[in-house]
Amino acid sequence: MFGLSRRKFLKQAVLGVGAASLASSATGRAAAFSLQNPADIASDFIQGTVIAVSSTEFTSQDDRRQYAVRVTTDTRLWRGRITSLAEVEIGDFVYGIGTPLEDGTIVAMKLWFNIVNFYGEVESIVGPNNLCIAPASGKQAGFKMPLLTVAIDSDTILNAEDSISSLTLKVGDPIQIIGLALRNGDVKATRIWTLG
Amino acid sequence: MADYYGSVSWFCCGPAYGGVCPVSTGSSCGDCRNDSLHCAWPKLLRPGYPNCDVSSQCISLPWRYCGNQITVYNQCNGLSISPYIHDCGPNANAYCNTSSCNIPNRPAIVDLTPRTFAYIGNLDVGRYPCRVTA
Numbered sequence: 348m349f350g351l352s353r354r355k356f357l358k359q360a361v362l363g364v365g366a367a368s369l370a371s372s373a374t375g376r377a378a379a380f381s382l383q384n385p386a387d388i389a390s391d392f393i394q395g396t397v398i399a400v401s402s403t404e405f406t407s408q409d410d411r412r413q414y415a416v417r418v419t420t421d422t423r424l425w426r427g428r429i430t431s432l433a434e435v436e437i438g439d440f441v442y443g444i445g446t447p448l449e450d451g452t453i454v455a456m457k458l459w460f461n462i463v464n465f466y467g468e469v470e471s472i473v474g475p476n477n478l479c480i481a482p483a484s485g486k487q488a489g490f491k492m493p494l495l496t497v498a499i500d501s502d503t504i505l506n507a508e509d510s511i512s513s514l515t516l517k518v519g520d521p522i523q524i525i526g527l528a529l530r531n532g533d534v535k536a537t538r539i540w541t542l543g
Numbered sequence: 544m545a546d547y548y549g550s551v552s553w554f555c556c557g558p559a560y561g562g563v564c565p566v567s568t569g570s571s572c573g574d575c576r577n578d579s580l581h582c583a584w585p586k587l588l589r590p591g592y593p594n595c596d597v598s599s600q601c602i603s604l605p606w607r608y609c610g611n612q613i614t615v616y617n618q619c620n621g622l623s624i625s626p627y628i629h630d631c632g633p634n635a636n637a638y639c640n641t642s643s644c645n646i647p648n649r650p651a652i653v654d655l656t657p658r659t660f661a662y663i664g665n666l667d668v669g670r671y672p673c674r675v676t677a
Contacts, residue, residue: 392578392658425667444661459666464553466638483637506642521637523552525669540670542638542651 393443393453397460400435404452407441415452416445426460427527427535428502435460440528461528466542469520470494478516478536480524496533497524504538516541544676547604549652550641551615551673553660554583556630571595572609575629576656583630583654584613584677595631601639602650605677613677615653615663619644620671622663626655646672 393416395409404417418424418432422445426434443458466483473479478497505515516522516539523540556575571589575581585598588606598604607613607628616623638651649672657666664671 392661394578394657423665425665442657442661442666444658457661457665462666464666464669523638523669525667537667538669540641540643542641 390447391444391453393441393445393455393458395441397435397437397439397441400432400437402432405432405435405441416441416443416458417452417454418458419454422455423457424455424460425458425462427537463524463526463528463534466521466523467495469516469518469522471518472516476500480522483521497526498529498533498535499539500535503536506540545605547602547652547675547677548649549602549635549673549675550643550649550670551617551653551655551660551663551675552633552651552670553657553666554630554632554654556581556583556656570629571631572629574609578658579629579656580624580626580659581629581656582613582615582626582659583632584611584628585632585635585652587628587631597632597637598635598650598652600636602635602652604635604652607677611677613653613675615655616674616676617663618646618672618674620664624655624659624662626659630654641670643670644672649673 393407395407397405398408398413399406404415407414407416424430424432424435426439439460441458441460442462443455445453445455445457447453467480468483469478470481471479473496476498478499480495480497482495521542523542524534524536525538525540526534526536528534556570556577571587584604584607585596586604586606587595588608589595594606609628611628612625613628614623614625633651633654635650635652640648641651642648653673653675655663660666
């Protein structure tokens with residue numbers, strides 16, 4: 348766990364792992380706390396990796412199944428911004444919700460591709476457009492985590508609605524970052540929440 | 544049951560750095576699922592195992608058990624959902640004064656799985672002020 352790479356951290360952060368889970372793992376104790384209502388199992392939830400994409404739908408695969416997801420004009424599709432299926436690529440990771448059809452296809456209502464959500468502290472400010480972030484979860488767990496480069500631009504939202512510049516933040520600020528995971532391992536921040 | 548005011552975000556079940564997050568993971572309760580109506584609560588009783596409390600330095604919250612149901616109201620849009628507690632967090636002690644949707648000074652008191660959060664908000668917004676009945 349001490350040798351976690353930046354790429355691996357981001358893969359987890361894309362999946363939201365960096366956000367919470369503060370007590371030790373209780374793997375193997377599922378039976379003792381198995382109070383889940385079977386009806387809660389999702390048939391309307393989309394989570395997986397894109398393995399094929401066309402102009403109107405894509406195929407998602409997770410650790411259990413493979414299914415088609417249809418995108419319509421009513422679908423809210425996010426990939427760093429509200430956009431269209433034309434920007435989605437094979438290998439993207441997706442979360443979403445929609446309406447399942449009898450053939451297993453899900454008609455998407457909301458989709459998020461390559462979304463990152465993690466906490467951290469501003470380690471340094473690199474020019475006007477980049478922050479160096481120390482992920483918070485590693486600090487809580489006593490790990491030395493790799494620093495992350497987070498890009499900001501005029502579209503990055505600070506808290507509710509303000510636009511951001513690197514001058515808005517200072518070293519040591521605790522922040523939550525929502526953004527797009529880039530293929531080079533960096534993150535493009537689309538929203539930053541100041542915490543503390 | 545009583546109402547508590549704070550902010551809500553989303554997370555992935557399980558140990559923070561335990562590898563790529565699958566649909567089913569360990570977590571503090573052992574059975575948290577990202578595709579289910581599950582959530583994390585920062586003051587968790589775990590009989591037979593160490594309890595988890597990451598909120599008392601910031602806000603007085605009730606102890607709850609794995610499997611307890613709470614209701615989360617998004618105060619920004621009026622939507623609500625009733626997930627089941629299956630993990631411990633968020634760290635309200637560290638994030639005691641969050642601001643979202645023009646409501647300041649709210650502690651982070653609940654994290655929802657992506658599926659749960661998507662019903663009451665957008666993952667790309669990431670945080671909303673909330674009222675929790677617990």
